[in-house]
Every structure is written in structure tokens, then in C-alpha cells.
Amino acid sequence: PTQVSVVLVDVTDKTNPVWVDSWYDSDHPSGPHNLYTHMIDNEWYIFVANPDYEGCDIAVGEACGGVTIAHLNLQGSAARTLEGVPGSGYGHTVIKVGEYEVAWETTRGGWIYIHDMTVQTWPGTDPLDPRYERTYVYGAYWEAGVRIGDVTDVPHPVNSPENYLFYGLGCKSTVGSPVTCLWRAPEVGYWMDFADFDGDGQPDSGSTGNENGGRSSYIHYTEPYPEMVDISHIRPDLEGDRHLITAAVEVLSTYVGTGMVYIIDNTDYEMINGNLRFLPKLVGDWEIPTSGLHCFGSSCEAHNDGDEWLLFSPHNLDSGHFITNEEKPDQSYGGGWDGRLYISHYHAGLWIVDVESMIATGNLIDRNSSHLSSTVAYILPQNDSYGEPLDSNFYDFGWIPFLWAAEYHDGYTYLSCITSGLYIAQLDIDIPYMEEGSSTDD
Incomplete structure (x- = not known):
């Protein structure tokens, strides 16, 4: 289950790393290239860059070389993993909830290819700024340039439990297929x-x-x-x-x-x-x-x-x-x-x-x-x-x-x-x- 997949390993005990869970995404069969972790409102999320884009189908909303967004359902959340037991979190720890993808209509063509990305909660301190405490993903998209997506309102187990359940189950039911994995982070800027x-x-x-x-x-x-x-x-x-x-x-x-x-x-x-x-x-x-x-x-x-x-x-x-x-x-x-x-x-x-x-x-x-x-x-x-x-x-x-x-x-x-x-x-x-x-x- 760990081939061309995201793999979660517990390294609390540095002498005994333990595999917890993995996520294979059917929407991105070539596997992940780059992974970034970020906490949103006290819950950990992973953002996974998937570079394959040639086989996508824009007509059905498929994330063409997009960023997989998944919640880590860790201890303290609904999940309970058994300490030191390999695979005890399999299937219920890495929970895909959606994607971010480039807005293709704003590109000028060329080689469009997600490679690496980073995530940051807006560092400004003005509470009147509309970006205050919002979280953005910054994607390197080759000839589509730098792309910015707003991931603040990602389905969240505490802030939006109904959405979290709906979108999480939708993604899980078809192993990440865009047919049922529907949530998309909106693109809010780009530079090229x-x-x-x-x-x-x-x-x-x-x-x-x-x-x-x-x-x-x-x-x-x-x-x-x-x-x-x-x-x-x-x-x-x-x-x-x-x-x-x-x-x-x-x-x-x-x-x-x-x-x-x-x-x-x-x-x-x-x-x-x-x-x-x-x-x-x-x-x-x-x-x-x-x-x-x-x-x-x-x-x-x-x-x-x-x-x-x-x-x-x-x-x-x-x-x-x-x-x-x-x-x-x-x-x-x-x-x-x-x-x-x-x-x-x-x-x-x-x-x-x-x-x-x-x-x-x-x-x-x-x-x-x-x-x-x-x-x-x-x-x-x-x-x-x-x-x-x-x-x-x-x-x-x-x-x-x-x-x-x-x-x-x-x-x-x-x-x-x-x-x-x-x-x-x-x-x-x-x-x-x-x-x-x-x-x-x-």
C-alpha cells in the first residue's frame, strides 16, 4: 500500500520508526513529488504536489497535476492508533479532503507542471486586513509561474465537521477520484x-x-x-x-x-x-x-x-x-x-x-x-x-x-x-x- 503513495511514519522513538498509514491517490497514479505540512486551526494538514498532468480530464474537474490536500487524523482527533504497532492507523489517519489546481484559463500555455509548493498563514498582524489569519498555498507551476491558492476554508473536523465528513467520505469512496472528491481551493493570484x-x-x-x-x-x-x-x-x-x-x-x-x-x-x-x-x-x-x-x-x-x-x-x-x-x-x-x-x-x-x-x-x-x-x-x-x-x-x-x-x-x-x-x-x-x-x- 505504500508504492507511489504518501507514507506516514511515527518517528517519536528515533530508534524504532513505525509505519502508521499511507494514501494512494487514484487521481495521480504517478505518485507524489513534494510534500509540505502545515497546521490550520490546530489541525495538521499535508499538501502534496503531484506532477503528472498529461492524463487529466478538465471536463470533469480533474486536478491536472494539482496539490492533494489531506488532514492528518492524529491522536487527539477521532483516530486512535496503537503505539508501536505498524499499520494501526491504516485507512483512517491520512484523510484526503480536496485539491488545489491551477486555473488553466489564466495560463499562456507552455509546459505547465506542478513541482514544489509551500504553505503559509498570512504573516501580517492587522486584524482589519482581509488576509489576516488566512492560509495560502504557493505553487511552483513551471511556465504557469507562481500560483496562489486560498486553503483557509479547507474541510476541517472542528470548524466544519459536516463538510469534513462529506468531502472526506467522497474522496475516500473512489480513492481520490475527481468524480467524488469535489472540494477545490480557489486560486487567488498568480505571477508569470x-x-x-x-x-x-x-x-x-x-x-x-x-x-x-x-x-x-x-x-x-x-x-x-x-x-x-x-x-x-x-x-x-x-x-x-x-x-x-x-x-x-x-x-x-x-x-x-x-x-x-x-x-x-x-x-x-x-x-x-x-x-x-x-x-x-x-x-x-x-x-x-x-x-x-x-x-x-x-x-x-x-x-x-x-x-x-x-x-x-x-x-x-x-x-x-x-x-x-x-x-x-x-x-x-x-x-x-x-x-x-x-x-x-x-x-x-x-x-x-x-x-x-x-x-x-x-x-x-x-x-x-x-x-x-x-x-x-x-x-x-x-x-x-x-x-x-x-x-x-x-x-x-x-x-x-x-x-x-x-x-x-x-x-x-x-x-x-x-x-x-x-x-x-x-x-x-x-x-x-x-x-x-x-x-x-x-
Whole structure:
């Protein structure tokens, strides 16, 4: 029951992990790619990105490559699992209640493909703000860009028990089929104004030209910045606390470039017939400096090599927010805070970028200069910084390093390499933030 499925494991006893439950979704037979947990009104939910979209049927409301939303019916809820007994929660712990899917009519075509997503309860503190205490999913949908869905009113065992029972049973009866699994989170915003490198006035993408392996448009990862921030000291036209989103592409191969990272201001909104719609706009971008001199993979005319697939592409990233004061001096533009992005870049290693510098320089035509000024540090965490492959009698290590994830936490950055394992790195200006809770990373 655990093949191509969501699997729930109890790791309370680290020496004895116990399988509790699993969920196979008939609507997404290729299985999940990415999973995110988030609590909504004291109940845990999981959000599961399902990348397969070619076999969907829009006519019956099928979630084409959508996000499965499931409640975790844990201890303290209606479920009772037997401690230490494998499978004691099978069939009644992971409860699918609905989906989020892209609003296809608002896309411009191209390669539309859910990859990763994150979830955040609105970080603003104004109770009069219509977004106050509402929860949003932020989906990376490749050439459909960044997509925002409102999951606040998801069927809930306490807030809406009738809906929870109705939609939960509907999903369970056909193992997640859209015929009976009916609840959908509404889409409330999107962004797909990718970089325009060819200067034709259109964002570069498969449907508008200059696709270039997705350098601008294959939005692979996105996450909201962990705190509302005042950026008026660098952008006087943007007053008040702002809500930022970061987004990174994943590049298969290029004839030039390595792949873009974007900063998006998601603060503004409009009300249409009583419904809130976000109006996100680009405020800064970044790419590895001198990337305009490089290419890789099968599209690279200078040295065509299909084995270099993804070679220098960005992948996942993490945001770190730092309050600055006399003991923890500001390292950027002032304003009482610093922000940094910790970007895993496959064989290009870890790159750390300053958020304020990205915003201050915007998306200038002289991108190399602005991207260089935004760069804080980088590291290749293997083999004296040269990244040479390791020898092995048993494994093909391929490219070393090949970093797919970077996570900042309390002064340290944790780097996961596909081919060689886990590394822990530390940036010198992160050292003052080693105590627990001194910086925000989630």
C-alpha cells in the first residue's frame, strides 16, 4: 500500500520508526513529488504536489497535476492508533479532503507542471486586513509561474465537521477520484512575468519565445518570505510592510545562462465581487554572476554534452530573516533587518544572496553587475572546492557536489547532495544568530 503513495511514519522513538498509514491517490497514479505540512486551526494538514498532468480530464474537474490536500487524523482527533504497532492507523489517519489546481484559463500555455509548493498563514498582524489569519498555498507551476491558492476554508473536523465528513467520505469512496472528491481551493493570484532576455517585450518561455531550457520560465520552487518587511529605505515607492515571495527556476540545459531566482512583492491586492485577488509584481532577480558567459547540457553549442543535464541550475532555496541591532550589526542596507537566500545550485554549489540588494538593484539591464552586488558568498562543499567526482567500486557518483536542497537554521546551513550526502556549512555573518529562535527560517 505504500508504492507511489504518501507514507506516514511515527518517528517519536528515533530508534524504532513505525509505519502508521499511507494514501494512494487514484487521481495521480504517478505518485507524489513534494510534500509540505502545515497546521490550520490546530489541525495538521499535508499538501502534496503531484506532477503528472498529461492524463487529466478538465471536463470533469480533474486536478491536472494539482496539490492533494489531506488532514492528518492524529491522536487527539477521532483516530486512535496503537503505539508501536505498524499499520494501526491504516485507512483512517491520512484523510484526503480536496485539491488545489491551477486555473488553466489564466495560463499562456507552455509546459505547465506542478513541482514544489509551500504553505503559509498570512504573516501580517492587522486584524482589519482581509488576509489576516488566512492560509495560502504557493505553487511552483513551471511556465504557469507562481500560483496562489486560498486553503483557509479547507474541510476541517472542528470548524466544519459536516463538510469534513462529506468531502472526506467522497474522496475516500473512489480513492481520490475527481468524480467524488469535489472540494477545490480557489486560486487567488498568480505571477508569470519572467525575465525577457531577448528584449521582445514578452517574458521568455516556451509559448512566447527564447525558452532556452527554462532559464527564465521553469518555475520549480517558490516560498513566501517568513516575515513582513519594511523596504521603504530601498524602495520609497513601496510603503508599509511588504509580503515577499521567492521563486527559483530549474534549468535542463541552456545555450547561455544558468537559471533565474526572483523576488516578488505580493502585498497589493484587489477585490472583485467580494473576492480577493493578489497582484504580485517583480521587484528583483538574480542569477550566478557571469552566467551570461556560460552554458551547459545538450543546448550548449560550445561543448554539447547531454550528461550535463541540470549541471549548474538552481534548485530549492531557503530564506533567512535576521533582526539587526548593535550586537548583531546590519550587513546590508539598514532598516533594522537583513534577509538572505540560501540557494542550492546543483554542481555550482551553495550560493547565498542578499535580499535587500536584490530589491535595491531591481531587475536592471546590467544584470551581471546587479547580481554580483547581491551575492554574499558561495561554497563547493567537496574535494578542496573543485567538485571532482569521487571514486567508487559500487556507485556512479556523477557530479560532486550535486546540491538539491539548502536549509538555513539557527546560524547553520544544511546542504543535501544527491550523490554524496549531507554537509553543514556556516556563513561568518550568521554566527551571531546561532542561538535558537534568533532568526526566522520558516
